[in-house]
Amino acid sequence: MSCPKSLNASMVEESSQLDEAVAYVAEEGFFASVEPIGQVEWDALCTDHDTWLESSVRFHGPLGGALRCRLPLALARELVSAFLGMETGELPPTDPLVQDLTGELANMVCGRWLTDVAPQSLFRLDHPVVVPASAPSRAPSGLLNGQPIWVELKVEG
Amino acid sequence: MKPLNCLIVDDSSVMRRMVRRTMELSEVPLGQVHEANNGREALDLLATTTVDVLFTDINMPVMNGTELLRALAKQPGAVRARVIISTDGSEARRAEVVGLNVDWYLEKPLRPEVMRDVLSKVAERVHG
Numbered sequence: 001m002s003c004p005k006s007l008n009a010s011m012v013e014e015s016s017q018l019d020e021a022v023a024y025v026a027e028e029g030f031f032a033s034v035e036p037i038g039q040v041e042w043d044a045l046c047t048d049h050d051t052w053l054e055s056s057v058r059f060h061g062p063l064g065g066a067l068r069c070r071l072p073l074a075l076a077r078e079l080v081s082a083f084l085g086m087e088t089g090e091l092p093p094t095d096p097l098v099q100d101l102t103g104e105l106a107n108m109v110c111g112r113w114l115t116d117v118a119p120q121s122l123f124r125l126d127h128p129v130v131v132p133a134s135a136p137s138r139a140p141s142g143l144l145n146g147q148p149i150w151v152e153l154k155v156e157g
Numbered sequence: 158m159k160p161l162n163c164l165i166v167d168d169s170s171v172m173r174r175m176v177r178r179t180m181e182l183s184e185v186p187l188g189q190v191h192e193a194n195n196g197r198e199a200l201d202l203l204a205t206t207t208v209d210v211l212f213t214d215i216n217m218p219v220m221n222g223t224e225l226l227r228a229l230a231k232q233p234g235a236v237r238a239r240v241i242i243s244t245d246g247s248e249a250r251r252a253e254v255v256g257l258n259v260d261w262y263l264e265k266p267l268r269p270e271v272m273r274d275v276l277s278k279v280a281e282r283v284h285g
Contacts, residue, residue: 029266100171111244
């Protein structure tokens with residue numbers, strides 16, 4: 001399949017569409033909003049969490065690449081609770097649902113972003129991979145439920 | 158009203174639980190709610206079990222949702238209603254499943270009110 005004219009590197013680098021995809025998934029999936037955050041506030045918040053998870057999803061099609069989401073374990077547990085209508089306290093930090101939801105978060109954001117930027121193209125997404133991570137030092141995508149979330153997209157052409 | 162027997166096909170356990178939860182919130186009477194990890198497991202289950210409505214993801218290992226629907230297209234009476242629930246809402250993906258007897262194409266994340274509408278319409282169809 002050829003790369004559609006509308007799908008090019010400059011478009012992909014346009015971060016607003018990725019931000020919109022994150023906001024869409026937050027609102028529709030977790031009834032939450034994503035708030036912007038400055039670097040100083042981010043640096044302070046990062047130190048409040050010592051356990052982070054990172055999920056990544058690789059996509060293949062007219063363009064290939066990967067989308068990564070990094071978030072505190074505490075936020076991942078909150079999102080599972082919101083997603084499934086559970087109390088956060090019911091959920092052990094090691095519950096497989098926490099890792100599963102973290103992977104599906106990246107999957108949903110990636111799927112939404114691809115749907116928005118290339119609705120005429122077919123993509124294949126690999127199964128999400130979730131690993132423990134360290135706090136990122138760069139500016140985040142924003143605050144979700146008052147906690148930092150970092151979303152990064154790498155397109156390989 | 159006869160309760161609806163359902164099958165949820167998704168390789169993510171948290172997604173299967175989310176779909177089941179939205180079904181339970183719909184207030185449409187439910188019978189047995191089966192789950193499968195992929196299309197192959199779903200076909201194995203459907204060989205011995207009848208369901209009113211199938212909810213399937215597209216992107217799954219072993220056998221994906223499109224392959225499952227292609228297999229079921231040869232068995233028109235196996236399932237009364239077929240619903241896709243996918244992160245991929247692209248026009249290209251929607252076009253790919255045209256002709257596979259898909260009744261609804263829903264996007265993740267899924268709102269409970271969308272599930273309620275779909276199940277209500279399935280119930281109307283099943284109960285005539």
